[in-house]
Amino acid sequence: MDDRNVEDVDLLVVGGGKAGKSLAMDRAKAGWNVVMVERDKIGGTCINVACIPTKALVGSARAMTAAHRAAEMGVDIGGEPSIALDRLRRHKESVVDGMVAAHKKLFADSGMDFVLGTARFIAERTVEIRTSSGDTRMVRGRDVVINTGTTPSQPQLDGIAQAQIWNSETVLRLERLPETMLVLGGGYIGCEFASMFATFGTRVTLLQGPGQLLAREDPDVAEQVADILTGQGVDVRLGVRATAVRREPGHGDVVVTFRDGLEVRGQELLVATGRTPVTADLGLKAAGVAVTDQGFVAVDDHLRTTAEQVWAAGDVAGSPQFTHASWHDFRILRANLTGGDAVTTGRLVPYTVFLTPELARVGLTEAEARAQGRRVRVARIPVAAIPRAKTLHDTVGTWKAVVDADTDQILGAALLGHSSGEVVSTIQVAMLGGLRYHQVRDAILTHPTMSEGLNLLFDTLDHPVRQPPSATS
Numbered sequence: 001m002d003d004r005n006v007e008d009v010d011l012l013v014v015g016g017g018k019a020g021k022s023l024a025m026d027r028a029k030a031g032w033n034v035v036m037v038e039r040d041k042i043g044g045t046c047i048n049v050a051c052i053p054t055k056a057l058v059g060s061a062r063a064m065t066a067a068h069r070a071a072e073m074g075v076d077i078g079g080e081p082s083i084a085l086d087r088l089r090r091h092k093e094s095v096v097d098g099m100v101a102a103h104k105k106l107f108a109d110s111g112m113d114f115v116l117g118t119a120r121f122i123a124e125r126t127v128e129i130r131t132s133s134g135d136t137r138m139v140r141g142r143d144v145v146i147n148t149g150t151t152p153s154q155p156q157l158d159g160i161a162q163a164q165i166w167n168s169e170t171v172l173r174l175e176r177l178p179e180t181m182l183v184l185g186g187g188y189i190g191c192e193f194a195s196m197f198a199t200f201g202t203r204v205t206l207l208q209g210p211g212q213l214l215a216r217e218d219p220d221v222a223e224q225v226a227d228i229l230t231g232q233g234v235d236v237r238l239g240v241r242a243t244a245v246r247r248e249p250g251h252g253d254v255v256v257t258f259r260d261g262l263e264v265r266g267q268e269l270l271v272a273t274g275r276t277p278v279t280a281d282l283g284l285k286a287a288g289v290a291v292t293d294q295g296f297v298a299v300d301d302h303l304r305t306t307a308e309q310v311w312a313a314g315d316v317a318g319s320p321q322f323t324h325a326s327w328h329d330f331r332i333l334r335a336n337l338t339g340g341d342a343v344t345t346g347r348l349v350p351y352t353v354f355l356t357p358e359l360a361r362v363g364l365t366e367a368e369a370r371a372q373g374r375r376v377r378v379a380r381i382p383v384a385a386i387p388r389a390k391t392l393h394d395t396v397g398t399w400k401a402v403v404d405a406d407t408d409q410i411l412g413a414a415l416l417g418h419s420s421g422e423v424v425s426t427i428q429v430a431m432l433g434g435l436r437y438h439q440v441r442d443a444i445l446t447h448p449t450m451s452e453g454l455n456l457l458f459d460t461l462d463h464p465v466r467q468p469p470s471a472t473s
Contacts, residue, residue, distance in 0.1 A: 363412025
């Protein structure tokens with residue numbers, strides 16, 4: 001390598017996900033010489049093919065649900081609501097395009113050198129970049145951050161490569177709304193899409209190998225999610241192991257064959273069986289960067305890799321696969337690159353599964369708490385007990401919280417119901433502040449709001465009720 005052709009910069013960011021782009025802009029504004037290279041998604045996976053477009057479509061599905069329930073709320077909309085595919089697509093694309101355009105401006109305003117292209121390490125802290133315009137650059141960073149994310153994985157099933165299946169990214173092209181659809185995988189992504197498409201009017205069959213949906217949740221929570229999906233018209237099949245996939249001639253139905261020889265078919269198949277780290281073609285060995293057995297970049301609790309002054313963040317570093325976790329990785333890196341000593345150890349990462357209604361969780365499940373040998377108390381109320389839910393005629397779901405029986409501290413919560421993704425932040429802040437459950441129970445919360453349900457939830461620990469409380473004012 002001829003060093004005369006290498007550009008030296010203060011910070012080189014490979015991959016423009018949430019952590020990488022945030023750090024690149026922050027350090028560029030601080031006066032550092034920064035190069036950030038992104039393969040194809042300006043702004044990262046989240047705004048292009050993940051959180052933002054999917055939640056835009058979840059919003060459409062919820063609008064559809066509200067339209068179906070308008071009469072119940074005393075509103076006459078006239079006629080049966082239906083999906084207009086072209087407008088649905090434009091809605092999604094307008095949200096994404098607006099955010100991509102905003103990111104282009106943010107990148108330029110920060111002063112960073114943003115490069116659209118593919119980077120591969122050729123030496124320590126040095127990459128060769130093949131730009132989208134066909135040029136080649138070699139860049140070496142004093143510090144380097146790897147933030148290349150993940151991509152949808154595809155299970156090893158006979159015939160699947162030839163079956164023209166959808167994954168969680170290609171499904172967002174919205175080429176058509178199929179009359180029937182198979183979803184392979186009952187994790188968070190599979191359940192979200194199953195709920196969404198069922199609401200749009202597609203007959204969905206959800207195929208899950210294990211015996212419960214959402215493997216990280218308590219069985220009682222997962223069972224209620226399955227019941228909600230079933231109520232939306234989803235055919236939920238648990239404990240079914242696929243062995244082969246085929247597409248019938250002339251772009252006919254997709255047929256999935258199970259281990260017992262049975263078959264199920266649908267016009268399309270969405271595979272939602274996890275995501276794979278983008279590390280295979282990065283040349284990490286040349287950089288001295290080790291990966292785990294699963295292909296993630298190996299990092300310590302400071303997000304340092306095995307190579308000096310090379311860091312990794314976000315999904316590719318094995319962080320929880322949520323944009324808000326990647327953003328926290330950015331804050332850790334910013335601190336550590338400027339003389340700090342921040343770590344990932346002990347952080348409390350909540351998440352929301354955007355079903356309708358949504359499932360939000362923070363902290364330990366009941367099973368996890370008991371596995372740690374803790375004595376626990378479990379608070380539980382039906383969402384129907386919350387006055388605000390009654391006013392909305394949106395009473396599906398259950399809230400559950402786990403409390404340490406010895407310290408009265410809140411260990412975790414799983415909230416399934418309307419606006420749970422907003423309410424869970426209140427529990428998270430209480431946990432971060434070390435509050436005991438009775439301090440949340442006795443807090444004067446606004447009436448009537450969903451958050452007020454936390455008073456009722458924690459009150460059940462001391463005053464159990466057989467019937468849901470009435471909605472009094």
